[in-house]
Amino acid sequence: MATPLHTTNPPLACWNCHERTIGTHFCPGCGKLLQLPQGSDYFAMFELPRKLWIEMGALEQKFLQLSWKLHPDNFVGATEQEREISLQRSSELNDAYRTLRDPIARVEYLLAIEGTRKNGENKQQAPPELLEEVFELNESLDELREAKADGSDTALLRCRLEDAEKNFEEKQNEVDGLLQSKAREWDAAIDASAQEAARKKIMAQLNELLNRRSYIRNLVVNVQKELL
Amino acid sequence: MGKIVGIDLGTTNSLVAYVDAQTGEPKCIPGPSGSTLCPSVVSLDPDGSIIVGEPARRRLLTQPERSIYSVKRLMGRGPSDVQSELKLFPFRIDPASKNVIRVQLGDKVFTPPEISSFILRELKNWAESYFGEPVGRAVITVPAYFNDAQRQATKDAGKLAGLEVLRLVNEPTAAALAYGLHEKPAAAGGKVAVYDLGGGTFDISVLKLISTGEGDIYQVLSTNGDTHLGGDDIDNLLQAFVHEQILQTDQIDFSPHGELAQELRKALIDIKHQLSETTSATLRFPLPNGNVFVREFTRGALEALIRLVVERTMVPVKLALADAQLKPNELDEVVLVGGTTRTPMIRRTVQEFFDRKPHTELNPDEVVALGAAVQANILDQGVKNMLLLDVTPLSLGIETYGGAVAKAIPRNSTIPASAQELYTTGVDNQTGIDIHVLQGERELAKDCRSLARFTLRVPPAPAGLPRIEVKFLIDANGILQVAAKDLRNGQQHIIEVQPSYGLNDADIERMLEESIEYAEQDFAERQVIEARTEAESILTATAKALANPQAAQLPATERQTVDAGVAALREAVKGSDYKLIRQQIDELNRATEHLAELLMNTAVQTALEGKKLAEV
Numbered sequence: 003m004a005t006p007l008h009t010t011n012p013p014l015a016c017w018n019c020h021e022r023t024i025g026t027h028f029c030p031g032c033g034k035l036l037q038l039p040q041g042s043d044y045f046a047m048f049e050l051p052r053k054l055w056i057e058m059g060a061l062e063q064k065f066l067q068l069s070w071k072l073h074p075d076n077f078v079g080a081t082e083q084e085r086e087i088s089l090q091r092s093s094e095l096n097d098a099y100r101t102l103r104d105p106i107a108r109v110e111y112l113l114a115i116e117g118t119r120k121n122g123e124n125k126q127q128a129p130p131e132l133l134e135e136v137f138e139l140n141e142s143l144d145e146l147r148e149a150k151a152d153g154s155d156t157a158l159l160r161c162r163l164e165d166a167e168k169n170f171e172e173k174q175n176e177v178d179g180l181l182q183s184k185a186r187e188w189d190a191a192i193d194a195s196a197q198e199a200a201r202k203k204i205m206a207q208l209n210e211l212l213n214r215r216s217y218i219r220n221l222v223v224n225v226q227k228e229l230l
Numbered sequence: 231m232g233k234i235v236g237i238d239l240g241t242t243n244s245l246v247a248y249v250d251a252q253t254g255e256p257k258c259i260p261g262p263s264g265s266t267l268c269p270s271v272v273s274l275d276p277d278g279s280i281i282v283g284e285p286a287r288r289r290l291l292t293q294p295e296r297s298i299y300s301v302k303r304l305m306g307r308g309p310s311d312v313q314s315e316l317k318l319f320p321f322r323i324d325p326a327s328k329n330v331i332r333v334q335l336g337d338k339v340f341t342p343p344e345i346s347s348f349i350l351r352e353l354k355n356w357a358e359s360y361f362g363e364p365v366g367r368a369v370i371t372v373p374a375y376f377n378d379a380q381r382q383a384t385k386d387a388g389k390l391a392g393l394e395v396l397r398l399v400n401e402p403t404a405a406a407l408a409y410g411l412h413e414k415p416a417a418a419g420g421k422v423a424v425y426d427l428g429g430g431t432f433d434i435s436v437l438k439l440i441s442t443g444e445g446d447i448y449q450v451l452s453t454n455g456d457t458h459l460g461g462d463d464i465d466n467l468l469q470a471f472v473h474e475q476i477l478q479t480d481q482i483d484f485s486p487h488g489e490l491a492q493e494l495r496k497a498l499i500d501i502k503h504q505l506s507e508t509t510s511a512t513l514r515f516p517l518p519n520g521n522v523f524v525r526e527f528t529r530g531a532l533e534a535l536i537r538l539v540v541e542r543t544m545v546p547v548k549l550a551l552a553d554a555q556l557k558p559n560e561l562d563e564v565v566l567v568g569g570t571t572r573t574p575m576i577r578r579t580v581q582e583f584f585d586r587k588p589h590t591e592l593n594p595d596e597v598v599a600l601g602a603a604v605q606a607n608i609l610d611q612g613v614k615n616m617l618l619l620d621v622t623p624l625s626l627g628i629e630t631y632g633g634a635v636a637k638a639i640p641r642n643s644t645i646p647a648s649a650q651e652l653y654t655t656g657v658d659n660q661t662g663i664d665i666h667v668l669q670g671e672r673e674l675a676k677d678c679r680s681l682a683r684f685t686l687r688v689p690p691a692p693a694g695l696p697r698i699e700v701k702f703l704i705d706a707n708g709i710l711q712v713a714a715k716d717l718r719n720g721q722q723h724i725i726e727v728q729p730s731y732g733l734n735d736a737d738i739e740r741m742l743e744e745s746i747e748y749a750e751q752d753f754a755e756r757q758v759i760e761a762r763t764e765a766e767s768i769l770t771a772t773a774k775a776l777a778n779p780q781a782a783q784l785p786a787t788e789r790q791t792v793d794a795g796v797a798a799l800r801e802a803v804k805g806s807d808y809k810l811i812r813q814q815i816d817e818l819n820r821a822t823e824h825l826a827e828l829l830m831n832t833a834v835q836t837a838l839e840g841k842k843l844a845e846v
Contacts, residue, residue: 070444
């Protein structure tokens with residue numbers, strides 16, 4: 003199934019005056035705040051194409067501008083239905099901004115709406131080339147736990163784990179770099195209206211990188227916890 | 231709908247404020263004593279009536295078992311949460327309390343939201359007497375670090391007090407609004423830290439001020455705090471210290487919550503306040519054995535005692551800055567809020583940490599109420615030149631297999647915020663899915679705060695077939711709402727959420743009914759009583775004046791007007807239209823102006839009579 007690359011929201015009927023409209027926020031007919039149409043997504047909400055490079059200043063400006071319009075403060079005296087729509091719309095706006103502002107969450111979200119990644123999916127298998135290092139790391143972590151339990155000297159182990167932590171942080175930075183260049187590749191494919199197969203391939207690679215990053219990230223966090 | 235006010239429902243004192251329509255400035259409303267501070271103390275009179283504020287505070291000494299202070303510490307908490315508080319505070323918790331604490335006052339029990347509602351009702355009365363018209367809506371402030379249950383309890387208290395709570399606003403954010411920092415050019419586009427140390431709670435919030443074409447936005451970047459850290463802790467330290475000393479010198483062991491302990495606490499709070507102004511102060515405390523305990527306190531000694539309390543506040547400060555990705559010297563403004571920030575050691579510590587002189591221009595006791603009034607005005611008038619974007623202080627999570635917590639909405643997310651989770655069944659014909667919602671930063675459910683549990687009802691079907699989407703939404707008050715949708719038929723599920731530590735709708739309804747028993751007369755009734763009292767006094771004064779021989783000088787027509795005014799007022803007093811009574815009072819006042827002058831002249835003459843000219 004081809005994924006439509008819509009950059010604006012699909013038309014819907016206004017809940018108040020029933021006029022069909024392509025207005026994004028307010029009904030051009032009666033001026034009421036509109037519900038978010040089915041099938042709308044975070045990119046569409048900001049009138050952005052589904053590309054991964056986003057100019058942060060412009061994103062913030064748009065967020066603030068929409069906040070003025072959608073925030074429940076504007077609807078305190080309105081009907082219950084309008085208050086409810088405002089609550090839904092402004093929470094969606096805040097969710098969208100929170101997601102798009104964060105480069106990793108942004109890629110995860112794109113893959114989710116493009117159907118490549120399930121929400122919350124994180125494959126926890128070690129990437130093959132890291133197996134050996136991960137094995138060593140886990141051994142050191144076990145030793146540290148044991149040493150802590152019998153109260154023996156942990157200085158040397160801590161030193162070794164700190165090195166490992168640095169090592170894995172570097173690897174995380176490497177993955178971040180790869181993600182960035184893959185994201186540029188995605189944007190170029192969108193600009194060139196590339197075939198679905200080509201896009202699918204990039205998405206699969208992005209997904210792989212995300213899984214790898216999440217795996218490494220977990221390792222780093224676990225080490226940090228033991229070192230505390 | 232009536233007037234709208236901003237209320238600071240504090241641990242130690244509560245205040246009510248409004249925005250003056252003429253000046254556009256927020257102002258605190260004084261109570262009957264002339265003070266704008268209403269001590270957050272409630273006492274149950276033996277005759278069954280509720281006493282609030284300064285009179286109740288005096289009863290802490292005379293009737294401690296019928297009186298309660300610092301009830302904010304109990305809001306939204308369960309009996310097991312407050313065991314440590316019980317050692318330090320004279321709360322008498324009903325042993326039968328389950329998920330909601332019930333406090334004993336004399337022979338009755340009340341929940342913390344009910345006790346708070348008495349305070350809110352008192353402030354509502356202050357405002358109504360001040361405006362001469364009813365007040366029906368309010369913005370109430372809460373500590374930024376309050377969790378869902380604590381917020382819900384505050385909102386319930388508002389409802390029980392007969393107020394429509396338009397918004398709960400975080401205290402540090404309110405303070406930033408009160409300072410109107412967007413008007414300071416240096417702060418426009420800048421970052422502001424608000425350090426708020428009150429009687430029982432500590433908050434730190436980091437805000438960004440943004441000027442846009444449409445107006446100014448106060449965007450909260452991060453918040454942190456401790457809902458059980460404040461001036462009370464300093465008082466507890468002082469009290470424990472002096473108890474120990476008295477035990478040694480006079481072998482008197484204070485019963486921790488008796489009258490003597492309350493008196494000593496009050497004396498020590500005075501010493502604490504004095505030490506903010508001077509470098510030494512002397513405690514003289516009469517003991518039951520006839521001795522007087524005398525001890526000089528220096529500011530240095532107090533600072534040594536409270537160092538740990540001050541240091542404890544700096545942990546949340548550092549965490550909030552880390553979440554905002556800022557260093558201490560990157561802040562453009564620092565604001566101090568809360569009575570406890572009058573302590574010189576705290577001012578010094580904050581100034582050194584941020585390397586910047588903090589704002590202390592506004593009265594730290596009033597600033598939060600003033601900010602609440604500003605927000606109330608925005609909501610009332612739809613003032614479109616200012617917008618507040620606040621955050622949720624704690625991550626929202628859902629319990630997963632093995633007691634772990636999956637984060638759904640991270641802390642410091644701008645609110646309203648939401649998260650969707652998809653649920654299905656694990657075995658064939660399973661009819662319910664249990665969901666446990668938590669708040670907190672820890673990884674295990676048992677270490678987080680339980681907000682609510684509920685069961686999704688599912689029609690029988692093969693395992694994995696049902697698809698139920700649950701939407702968790704934190705509204706602009708920081709309060710959780712849950713909605714579920716069956717994705718197979720699009721049907722909206724109604725979810726009965728049983729709050730883990732709070733009142734359910736039935737509780738509230740019952741309390742609303744019961745509250746009528748304690749409610750003071752409604753606004754109109756009180757107005758009639760006040761107007762009648764005033765009418766009586768002017769009628770008495772007029773009768774006395776007319777009996778004076780000088781009254782004979784009054785021309786007949788004027789005399790007729792006065793008599794008519796008296797008759798009209800007498801008639802009005804029989805009815806219950808307070809506006810008519812006030813109108814007749816005004817008319818009689820005007821009619822008796824000349825009479826009053828005549829009597830005044832006589833009074834002056836009488837004073838001069840029998841005196842030699844030289845003495846005049």
